[in-house]
Structure formats: C-alpha cells, structure tokens
Amino acid sequence: MRPKSISLAHELAELVHVIESAQLFAELLVTGGLPDDDAVKRAPKLLEAVLALAAGRVRLLRKVVVGAADVALIEDRNNRALPRVQGDDPDVVLPTPRRRRK
Numbered sequence: 001m002r003p004k005s006i007s008l009a010h011e012l013a014e015l016v017h018v019i020e021s022a023q024l025f026a027e028l029l030v031t032g033g034l035p036d037d038d039a040v041k042r043a044p045k046l047l048e049a050v051l052a053l054a055a056g057r058v059r060l061l062r063k064v065v066v067g068a069a070d071v072a073l074i075e076d077r078n079n080r081a082l083p084r085v086q087g088d089d090p091d092v093v094l095p096t097p098r099r100r101r102k
Contacts, residue, residue: 005081006071008092011061014078015054022050064094 028034029043063069071094081093 006064006075006079006094007081008061008065008079008094010081011074011079015057015061018050018054018057022047022054025050 025043025047029040029047034040034043057074060069060074064071064074081091084091
C-alpha cells in the first residue's frame with residue numbers, strides 16, 4: 001500500500017471547525033439559547049471536553065511537524081492531501097513514512 005500525504009491546511013481547517021463549534025456552544029450557554037436545564041448543567045463539562053480534545057490534537061500536530069511523532073498518528077480521511085490544482089494555495093504536506101518490511 002502506498003503511503004498517503006497529510007495536508008496541514010486540511011488538518012487546521014478541521015481544528016477550526018471544532019473550535020468554532022465550541023465558540024457557538026459557549027455563546028448559546030451565555031445567551032440562554034440552550035434548550036433546557038439539563039443542557040445548561042452539562043454545557044461547561046462538554047465545552048471543557050471539546051477544547052481539551054482540540055488542544056490535544058494541536059499538541060500532537062506540533063509533535064508531528066517537528067518530527068517528534070509519527071505522521072501516521074494524525075492520518076485521517078479528512079486531512080489527506082489531494083493532488084494540487086493550478087491556482088490552489090500552497091500547502092505544507094507531510095508524507096507518511098514508508099512501512100518497514102520485515
């Protein structure tokens with residue numbers, strides 16, 4: 001199987017979606033837009049969990065970029081690099097390492 005490449009632009013775009021959803025959720029909490037008291041009670045822990053996951057992903061991404069972690073740890077269908085089309089913005093692409101044959 002041929003190794004795939006990871007697009008940092010796609011990875012960062014996915015992280016933005018996660019952070020924006022936390023922002024929206026926080027806004028609903030502050031403005032009283034959540035549907036019921038149960039949602040209001042659970043909201044702080046849910047926000048904490050979403051932000052902890054995002055922070056963990058950013059830390060892992062940093063480790064991959066500096067070479068301290070294997071890029072395969074972040075490989076996902078949402079961040080695969082696609083062939084570049086003329087006019088695309090340049091992207092940083094991390095190739096996944098080739099698997100060693102035993």
